[in-house]
Amino acid sequence: MIAAKYTQGTGLHFGEAPMPRLADDELLVRVEATSICGTDIKIARLGHRKLQPGQSIILGHEFAGTIEQVGRRQHDYREGMVVGIAPNIGCGHCAMCGQGLMNLCPDFSAFGINFDGSHTEYVRIPAAAVAQGVVIPLPESLSPLDATLAEPLSCVVNGQRVARLAAGESVLIYGAGPMGLMHLALALFSGAAQVFMVDVNDARLAKAAELGASAVFNSLRGSVREWVAGLTAGQGVDIVVTAVPVRAVQQEAVELLAPFGRLCLFAGLPKDEGKVELDTNAIHYKNLYVTGMTGGSPQDFRVALRVMQSGRFNLKPIVSHVFPLAEVRKAYDVALSGQGLKIVMAAERWVNTGKAAASER
Ligand SMILES: [Zn+2]
Ligand SMILES: [Zn+2]
Structure with missing residues (x-):
């Protein structure tokens, strides 16, 4: 074979x-x-x-x-x-x-x-x-x-569970590759009111828009921080998911969150990149939650299958x-x-x- x-x-x-x-x-x-x-x-x-x-x-x-x-x-x-x-x-x-x-x-x-x-x-x-x-x-x-x-989706299910997405919230996803796009689809399925997508690849951003993203942004062309401030009247978003292995993105993410916001470090970083400095005062003053996860459990896999079987998820x-x-x-x-x-x-x-x-x- x-x-x-x-x-x-x-x-x-x-x-x-x-x-x-x-x-x-x-x-x-x-x-x-x-x-x-x-x-x-x-x-x-x-x-x-x-x-x-x-x-x-x-x-x-x-x-x-x-x-x-x-x-x-x-x-x-x-x-x-x-x-x-x-x-x-x-x-x-x-x-x-x-x-x-x-x-x-x-x-x-x-x-x-x-x-x-x-x-x-x-x-x-x-x-x-x-x-x-x-x-x-x-x-x-x-x-x-x-x-x-179902397996990649099970990881996304796990990521959004630890980020505790609730209906009506806003989500920003870094990375419009297959995993970021799955996050987009699942966030919409789970009731997010707005999902914003950031990438450096216009073709991927066009795909994100086609899949229902509320707004997309190429971070090579300007400041994500200003873009998010404009979209949210300066409030920030409820959840940020980092679906790219980029340390600068992890640093920036805490600055984009609204009070009580949650950061899900979905993508890991290459081991040799060293440690990332986070603005802990942003976490402190805004009561943020910083979390991560790896892979998915068999239970997450079953959830992923049920989501796909619903007929409302593609x-x-x-x-x-x-x-x-x-x-x-x-x-x-x-x-x-x-x-x-x-x-x-x-x-x-x-x-x-x-x-x-x-x-x-
Ligand atoms: Zn995989
Ligand atoms: Zn064991």
């Missing part, structure tokens, strides 16, 4: 990988749709701290598929079920795992990082994943092309490309070039439905 593989020290390569061999308590999933995440690109470029030199893994953690084979000792799943997979697996015995927060387990492992992921045709689902409830049957109404976006406009799985190399070429938005690969029968949706836009 064709696969996108990363070897620590050697880099990204494409080619045949052997069919996974299944243990009695595991599942084999045939990939229906899988998307490329910023994390995949980061690993392809820089490797990952959890990988040993020379270690090789198949990339990809965002996917939905059909159960092809069920291990002899697995009784809750059957062949032919269509499932989504929340890709983080916890150690199973720490305090965070005890609360179902596998994304906060200090010893978590994940598809496409510690073991083979989904940028291929078949994925082995380890027994621990099944036991932790991360293999979630999908309703027929949800296309795998949508369901593959992420299709942020999918810029749908490639057949066989063209995984082409898909990575586009992703590595930085063009496009969300890039999805899918089994042949889904490719045209995805492309049709893309051309309607």
Whole structure:
């Protein structure tokens, strides 16, 4: 089967990988749709701290598929079920795992990082994943092309929960890439009265406007602070989400918030960038809340699926490309070039439905 593989020290390569061999308590999933995440690109470029030199893994953690084979000792799943997979697996015995927060387990492992992921045709689902409830049957109404976006959306669900968005509030999002656009869509879905978007890329800002942003701003052309002051009569916004890994943005964010405002540091910064100085007096005098989060839990994943099933939520406009799985190399070429938005690969029968949706836009 064709696969996108990363070897620590050697880099990204494409080619045949052997069919996974299944243990009695595991599942084999045939990939229906899988998307490329910023994390995949980061690993392809820089490797990952959890990988040993020379270690090789198949990339990809965002996917939905059909159960092809069920291990002899697995009784809750059957062949032919269509499932989504929340890709983080916890150690199973720490305090965070005890609360179902596998994304906060200090010893978590994940598809496409510690073991083979989904940028291929078949994925082995380890027994621990099944036991932790991360293999979630999908309703027929949800296309795998949508369901593959449940994982990134679960992170956005987590981010907006910690930011405590309430109906009628105003939100400013830095970054109109796929994650920032998902924040926009979810904030509107959750009742934000106004969502403002900042980026340095006009094409992405145009997409944000198309998706319902109240106002968009290219920060290369002026002061975000003045822009926000003008939009809010000097009050500031209730929530700022930083969906770009830029330290200056984190510094600026506290200055844009209204009293009782919340800052969600959604994107992490590269480790070597050092610490960020924040204006703590702005936090003090305005009673601000500064928070962050990482990834999403299986529960967030279920929330993401319910949001997508509501029929009032559409992420299709942020999918810029749908490639057949066989063209995984082409898909990575586009992703590595930085063009496009969300890039999805899918089994042949889904490719045209995805492309049709893309051309309607
Ligand atoms: Zn992801
Ligand atoms: Zn744990």
